[in-house]
Amino acid sequence: MTTTDQETRPTAEDRSRFEEVWARPRGWRRALTSVQHKSVGTRYMVTAAVFFFVGGIQALFMRVQLAQPEQQVLSAQTYNELFTMHGTTMMFLFAVPFLEGLAAYLLPLMLGARDMPFARYNTFNYWCYLFAGIILYSSFLVGMVPDAGWFAYVPLSGPEFADKAMDIWLFGLALAELAAIGAAIEMIVVVLGMRAPGMSLDRMPIFAWTMLCVAAMIILAFVPLLVGSMLLELDRNAGTAFFDVERGGDPLLWQHLFWIFGHPEVYVMFLPGAAIISQVVPVHSRHRLVGYPFVVAAVVVTAIMSLGLWVHHMYTTGLPPVTLSFFTAASMSISVASGVQVVAWITTLWSGRPRLTVPMLFSLGFLFTFVAGGITGVMVASAPFDAQAHDSYFVVAHFHYVLIGGMLFPVMAGLFHWWPKFTGRIPSARLGTVSFWLTFAGFHLTFFPMHLTGLWGMPRRVFTYDATLGVGLLNLLSTVGAFVLAAGFVLAATTLLVALRRGERSGPNPWGADSLEWAADSPPSSPNFGRIPVVGSRAPLWNPPPQDPELDGMAAAFDHAPQNVRATPFTTVLAARPGTAAVQARPSLWPLVTAGGLALVAVGLLVGSVWVVAASVLVIVAGFVAWELQNERELGAGEAREPVGGRYPVEAPGPRSPGWWGATAAAVVLVVAVATVAFSLLFLEVNAPVWPAGETLGRPWLSAGTGVALALAVAAAWWGSRHGPLDHAAASEARGVHLAATATAGLAGTAALALTVAQWVTSDLDPTAHAYDSGVLTLLGTQALAIVLGLGITGCAVVARLTHARDVRPRIMLQNSAMLWTGVLVVWAIAWAATDLVPVAVV
The missing domain is CATH 1.10.287 (Helix Hairpins)
Known part of the structure; x- marks a missing residue:
């Protein structure tokens, strides 16, 4: 079908072909090959929910052990194992994966898109996450359950004190983090480039703004943990010395790397929860969100500030007073941004006509609980107070108030709010209300007494306590509350599951909501939207669409079209004006x-x-x-x-292509990873009692040659990406240029890899001798890995050139190759600076 100035409506045959191209696989093939975002998002959420209930059962066992002093229900070893796996499950296998699954499901619907940008990659991330959980829980089958705590502090997690169980933990963690980082790349691209025509940045839903910020936080904060896991595994099995004081290492390096991840992780969990509230409260108050620009600013400020608060968790490690003062001020200041959002929600409630639906009840429960947790957060942000309460149950109470109050209550609100969208049925309001009150009462009965047990002297991370502490009654109340809380969650889950079969049918928009996901069917069809919606305000379902011929032209062009390939509009970043068509992947194994x-x-x-x-x-x-x-x-x-409708090409170079954004994000991930290794080396150099003064790698010609080779790879890829017509109807004019460019980039990359290996082989460094040697050789190793990835994408460009008769796709793949090679060149510059420039400058 084509679109001219006179709009042509799709015929019944057009609609049938369109539905066929978007059809999902049937039977067992759907489970293994479906890549559609709703299928993947559902898998994420269901898998994470299973892990949540497993982690909850572990918590109940621990609470039974702590119900009375000096009990022996669990041994100390079993308690440590359950404690470690409970924290690991909730932080790495439930919280972030569930939120990423919710985003994978909702973002395309909210933004008016038909799928995620790299649907197969999205599926790959899910499988990595699932295998991570299987690896972690296989530890129970082989009798080697991790027991060093979910934070795995060195030296308890090092080779001296932890057995193979710690390796299981590290490999499972690495796969889970890899999946989270990949999901972050997906979220960045879908929010920046796949919004409905007219949905400018100032019209995006708060949930989309938040997940964009969260995705950036994941890349900047989760990569250091992935690197830290690699360094600890090298210490454990390759004999390196990153955390060994006697050989120039420092156990505090692990704490810095872990909490550079850990404190942003808190906001990676809280911000999506807050965004859910920002979506739910206006709908159930029947009033637009008050202070939208201030809420967006608060989200952005919170995301930025969260990256600089990690020392908040390290007040008792002997840091200088000036450092403590800075992080105290920063930790207290971030509460202002959270307060802005709380004020916006309360004002929206006050200005509207609230309905006490189940989603609204969980939203109100969140407000009360999170504010209480935020107050104790300001308390522990103070270094003197934290020094007294740090290792007590007061901190346990605080972070459960923040995490459960800031994440689980909003998740429950969101599930009851979007369940009609997911399933087409409305859960029972009566059962949902009972589940809320059980959850709310059970939560506060469980965790409020912990503030008192902590202040009265009960240490955390212990499997029993002395009766003379006088906290037996409080612990018994917490245990009773834990079972009430569990009953609330079980009833909520039962309510939602029963609604799958027996719930009242909802219709497309039972709440009268304002955002685009409610414009789709309930449950949504495979392509989400037959005709792409046009947006003219922040509440597109409460306001008529704009009269804009350009926007209407794109909507008409994509009206049940194209019928031969899966595609969705790819619009400009700022104003979401019509641009190109993003091709979507079909099912794959x-x-x-x-x-x-x-x-x-x-x-x-x-x-x-x-x-x-x-x-x-x-x-x-x-x-x-x-x-x-x-x-x-x-x-x-x-x-x-x-071109779709004869006007919107399915491939285009530069930021008009999803691949450009994906390659850029991948390059950033590589740079952050190598920068983390380099700064780890610098940290050890500053803090180690003995360090080789002014020593360099001593291979200047090999290092320079590596840089020149990588620069040549960048230049060749960029040169090739600028040749050939963009007209899809034109025959290839640049086949020879493209092949020459890929050959040059491939040979240059191979030379850079060979020179990197030569630096390793010809150096007299021993990774087991000293942390300096360990760090330098690890930098070379990560540089080699980055070069291998560059060669891989160059290989993809070769495949594209040999496959396609026209020049557009090979140009785009060469462009993506150039972006990644640029990242590899920056990686080399960082490694070179760390191994050759900085040591000389310090001397």
Whole structure:
């Protein structure tokens, strides 16, 4: 179908072909191959919910043990194992994955898109997350359950005090973090480029603004934890010395890397919860959110400030007073941004006509609970008070008030709010109300007494306590409250599940909501929107769409179209004006195969089998190659290359392409990872009692040659990406140029890899001798890994060139290659500075 100035309505045959191209696989194939965002988001949420209930059962066992002093229901070892796995499950397997699953489901619907930008990659992230959980819980099957705490402080988690169980924890954690970082890339691209025509940044839902900020936080904060996990695993199994004081290491390095992740993690959980409240309260108050610009500003400020608060968790580690004063002020200041959001919600309630629906009840419960947790947060932000309460149950009470109040209550509000959208049925209001009161009462009965037990002297992280402390009654109340809280969650889950079959049918928009997800069917069809909506305000369902011929033209062009390829509009970043069409992936098995290969690498390393690791690497390579071939094969068909409606090309270079944003985000991830290793080396140099003064890598020609080779790879890829016509109807004019560019970039990258390996081999450094040697060789290793990734995307550009008869797709893949090679060049610059420039400058 084509669109001219005179709009043409799709015929019944057009609609049928459109639905067919978006149809989901059936039967067992859907579970293994479906890549559609609603399927993936549902898998995330269901899997995370299972882990939540497992973690909750672990918490109940611990509460039974602590119900009375000097009980022996659990041994000290069993308690430590449950304590470690409870925290690990809730932080790494439930909270962030559930929120990312909710975002994967809702963001395309809220933004007026048909899918996530890289649907197969989105599925790959889910499989990595699932395998991470399986690896972590396999520890129970082999009798090696991690017991060093969910924070894994060194040296308790080091080779001296922890057995193979810690390796299981580290590999599971690495896969989970890899999945979270990949999901963050997806969220950034979908929010920035896949909004409905007319949905400018100042018209985006608060949930979209928040997930954009959260995604940036994940990249900047989760990558350091991934690097820290790698360094600890190297210490444990390769003999490096990053955390060994006697060889120049420092256990505090782990705490810095962990809490650089850990404190933003709190806001990665809280901000989406707050965003849910910002979506729920206006709808159930029948009033637009008051102070929208201030709420957006508060979210952005909170995200930025959260990245600089990690020392808040390290007040008792002997840091200088000036450092404590700075982080005290920063920790207290961030509460102002949270307060802005609280004021906006209260004002919206006051200005509207609130309905005491189940979502509203959980929202009000959140407000009360989070404000109470925020007050104690200001208390522990003070270094003198924290020094007294840090290792007591007061802190346990505080962070459960913040995390459960700031995340679980909003999640329950969101589930009851969006359940009609997910399922097409409304949960029972009566059962939902009872579940709220059980949850609310159980929560406060569980955690409020912990403030008192902490102030009365009960330490945390202990499996029993002395009767003379006088906190037995309070602990008994907390245990009773935990079972009431569990009953509330079980009833809520039962209510939602019963509604799947017996709930009242909802219709598309039972709450009279204002955001775009309620414009779709309930439950949504596979493509979400047959005709892409046009947006003219922050409340598109409460206000008529704008009369804009350009926006209407794009909506008409995508009206049940195209019918030969999955596609959705890709609009400009600021104003969401019409731009291009983003091609969406079809079902595929290869994301599962590739993620399975990564999991098998972890298994091979755990069992010490070189053959398993080698075979797993082959599976990964084969999976990625087949994945890329499928991508290019789907894009290679002539009809799949035609502009949608004759006006919106399905491929375009620069920021008009999702791949450009994805390659840029991948380059940023590489740079953050290597910068983390470099700053770790600098931290050790400043704090180690003995450090090689002024010593450099001593291979200036090899280092310079590596930089030159990488610069050549960047130049070649950029040169190739600028040749060839963008007209999809034109024959290839730059095939030779593209092949020459990819060959040059590939040879230059191979030379850079060889020179990096040569620096490693010819150096006289021993990674087991000193932390300096460990750090330098680790920098070279990460640089080599980055070069391998650059070679991989160059290989993808070669496949694109050999597959396509026209020049647009090869140009775009060369452009993506150039973006990643630029990141690799920055990686080299950081490594070179850390190994050669900084040591000389310090001297």
